[in-house]
Amino acid sequence: MERARITIFDTTLRDGEQSPGCSMNLEEKLRMARQLDRLGVDVIEAGFPIASEGDYEAVRAIAEEVRRPVVAALARTTREDIARAWQAVEAAARPRIHVFLATSDIHLHFKLKITREQCLRQAVEAVRFARTLCADVEFSTEDGTRTELEFLSAVAEATAAAGASTVNIPDTVGYTAPREMAKIVEAVAGRVRRSAPQAVISTHCHNDLGLAVANSIAAVEAGARQVECTINGIGERAGNASLEEFVMALRVRPDIMPFHVDIRSGELYPSSRLLSEITRVQVQPNKAIVGRNAFAHEAGIHQDGVIKNPLTYEIMTPESVGVPESKLVLGKHSGRHALGLRCAELGYGFERRDLDRIYKRFVALADQIKTVEDRHLVAIIREEFPAAAIPAIKTAAGAAMRAEA
Numbered sequence: 001m002e003r004a005r006i007t008i009f010d011t012t013l014r015d016g017e018q019s020p021g022c023s024m025n026l027e028e029k030l031r032m033a034r035q036l037d038r039l040g041v042d043v044i045e046a047g048f049p050i051a052s053e054g055d056y057e058a059v060r061a062i063a064e065e066v067r068r069p070v071v072a073a074l075a076r077t078t079r080e081d082i083a084r085a086w087q088a089v090e091a092a093a094r095p096r097i098h099v100f101l102a103t104s105d106i107h108l109h110f111k112l113k114i115t116r117e118q119c120l121r122q123a124v125e126a127v128r129f130a131r132t133l134c135a136d137v138e139f140s141t142e143d144g145t146r147t148e149l150e151f152l153s154a155v156a157e158a159t160a161a162a163g164a165s166t167v168n169i170p171d172t173v174g175y176t177a178p179r180e181m182a183k184i185v186e187a188v189a190g191r192v193r194r195s196a197p198q199a200v201i202s203t204h205c206h207n208d209l210g211l212a213v214a215n216s217i218a219a220v221e222a223g224a225r226q227v228e229c230t231i232n233g234i235g236e237r238a239g240n241a242s243l244e245e246f247v248m249a250l251r252v253r254p255d256i257m258p259f260h261v262d263i264r265s266g267e268l269y270p271s272s273r274l275l276s277e278i279t280r281v282q283v284q285p286n287k288a289i290v291g292r293n294a295f296a297h298e299a300g301i302h303q304d305g306v307i308k309n310p311l312t313y314e315i316m317t318p319e320s321v322g323v324p325e326s327k328l329v330l331g332k333h334s335g336r337h338a339l340g341l342r343c344a345e346l347g348y349g350f351e352r353r354d355l356d357r358i359y360k361r362f363v364a365l366a367d368q369i370k371t372v373e374d375r376h377l378v379a380i381i382r383e384e385f386p387a388a389a390i391p392a393i394k395t396a397a398g399a400a401m402r403a404e405a
């Protein structure tokens with residue numbers, strides 16, 4: 001099966017940073033950008049340089065240091081915005097100017113107070129000007145999914161003809177649904193192909209209805225070849241499409257989704273953790289892929305299955321997304337105290353006498369295998385104390401596994 005390559009455009013440092021409580025300073029943005037580079041994203045949208053001096057400086061610093069990915073800067077359609085964006089990214093190995101203009105009637109009428117004709121002209125002029133500065137220009141039709149399809153297609157076709165190598169269709173307010181998204185992308189892609197067959201169609205979905213990843217997948221199935229997303233799904237309001245969810249959906253189901261992304265999935269969890277550490281905004285425990293409970297198994301029957309073979313209830317391993325398996329570092333010479341502590345960390349508090357029983361089994365096992373992993377220890381505990389009220393065990397760091405009482 002031939003696999004179309006999808007460009008991963010990460011906007012954690014731009015749209016993500018716009019979410020409440022997620023602003024980052026220059027040093028923090030640089031740390032995050034280095035991690036995004038390790039993760040393997042194709043494009044880092046580093047910021048919106050006209051918005052503030054700090055944003056400008058951060059984009060510039062990232063453009064100077066992070067050399068592999070494309071570094072993009074956002075701009076409205078004014079010359080001042082575009083020139084400032086260019087100043088910020090011109091030092092990049094692969095700079096991109098990302099120009100946006102709303103195209104929906106509601107935005108044109110109430111926000112911009114311009115006509116469709118003015119909108120089309122402004123968009124084309126902005127792309128032309130950006131192209132005089134930078135070879136790689138992306139144009140976004142803000143609120144694209146609420147734009148009348150014929151007009152949306154006309155703007156996409158005209159901006160691609162004017163030199164935009166990527167035309168992005170954002171679901172700015174998280175309003176669309178997968179089938180509708182597919183229809184929009186198909187129509188726009190068909191029109192863009194006429195004027196600029198090499199132009200890439202992109203999508204940028206918000207999660208107001210919890211559909212950002214589903215809509216991104218629908219877009220890709222309909223011909224989009226770039227997906228804009230963020231680590232932990234952060235972004236305006238309910239956030240953007242979550243990078244880790246989109247990537248792992250493709251990885252886990254290659255049988256039905258013939259697409260390829262150059263992401264090192266083992267860096268997903270470290271990226272999520274770094275972002276949480278920097279912003280001090282934790283992900284919800286049940287967040288797919290990177291949440292504390294993403295690999296947790298609550299029911300005893302599930303737990304039993306997972307201990308026998310993780311494939312019974314796990315569609316991917318914690319290790320595949322970079323969640324390190326928590327290993328018992330105790331060897332056969334370790335004492336009861338260390339073992340007791342580890343049991344306590346796993347959620348089992350044992351009396352001395354009960355701990356002795358675990359300890360005997362542990363030492364026997366440690367004789368046979370070098371490292372006793374948590375799941376082995378859990379298996380011992382469950383055999384020795386099948387009826388015990390067991391509060392919580394872990395199969396992987398950060399992934400609590402609860403047992404039935």
Ligand code: MN
Pocket residue numbers: 015170172204206235236
């Ligand atoms: Mn957005």
